[in-house]
Amino acid sequence: MLKYALLGFLNYQDASGYDLKQLMDVSTSNFWHAKQSQIYTTLKKLEKEGFVISHIEAQESRPNRRVYEITESGQIDLKKWLSQPLMTIESRKETLLLKLFFSAQLDPQVVLTELRLQRNLHQSQLKKYQTTTKDVIQQFASSLDMQEDARLWEATRRFGESYEEMYIRWLDETIEEISDA
């Protein structure tokens, strides 16, 4: 699936592996992320399969960049993937819930400490969506003059925001429930 994340970005503009990593980190990291090594190996694979092509760009006082460009074949494949509806919902992996599920024999104070720590972390994440992420989207939209595209970017940001609000509410309820026991 990382394939389509990369093609999706390259469909907007040419970019190097480094650029793509930066782009993902400030935009899709909420719902899609990848390690640097995976991005570079996937780009190589996509070039071998003909979905992208690359050329070296020399720079003064900086290492050379390998800039990737989406091919027509890549654009067709991307559009096909986007048009085909997902027939299932995804099931997440949430380590915190796995731990909680098996924590009955544990000292409740240990569990509460963990839940409170998670609350802090999710609170920070929520603030990030409401400030940094929101700003990044607005900047991208105005600099590229893509107010229409920005509506969908905003929708994905709101998902992250709603998710964190829900998570914090659930943590508060669960902390109270365990405290009362």
Add this chain to the structure above:
Amino acid sequence: MLKYALLGFLNYQDASGYDLKQLMDVSTSNFWHAKQSQIYTTLKKLEKEGFVISHIEAQESRPNRRVYEITESGQIDLKKWLSQPLMTIESRKETLLLKLFFSAQLDPQVVLTELRLQRNLHQSQLKKYQTTTKDVIQQFASSLDMQEDARLWEATRRFGESYEEMYIRWLDETIEEISDA
């Protein structure tokens, strides 16, 4: 991490690979799932590492079962993992959001069809948490006489319920937003 899911279940009672797959499917699948093949290979690995031991149980008119039991080493390792707080929050991978993020050039009707389909699927999942999953937890709790443990199981179920409620609200808002455009 599947390691700890398996040890967590085996800490309640001995079970075969088949049993563990069934157990996960009706209890933790909300936030933790695994394929049959992965469960069997992980159990083999855990036995080699001394966290579990197994013996063959003969059955009449059914294939033999290999029943696993947690060792003291396994119990210690599980407890250690449970006690150690997670220092980060997890970032999900949501294919629907990835598609939406790159769908600006697509016909809005195609996007709306996908979102409405997802709404149906999430509505079904929500109902499942409110009925089947809730019942399964109550049955387990009374059959094993573990009302205390059930409070935490209930907390993880409520997470699934809240998540689906949030997801449906977000889908409704996003569908409206795209319809208006």
Add this chain to the structure above:
DNA sequence: GTTTTATATATAATCTTTTATATATAAAGG
């Protein structure tokens, strides 16, 4: 002046997960 941060790519090794395949039997449904 030395360390850290940012720019930039690449590969090896490992771990995790999924898909596919093989085998075997009995009960239940049609």
Add this chain to the structure above:
DNA sequence: CCTTTATATATAAAAGATTATATATAAAAC
């Protein structure tokens, strides 16, 4: 009578993802 479902385990192959390591330079921070 035939097909499907449920019970039960196991491994091979492939795909996907993480961790670690290597190299190189310049600007900024301390």
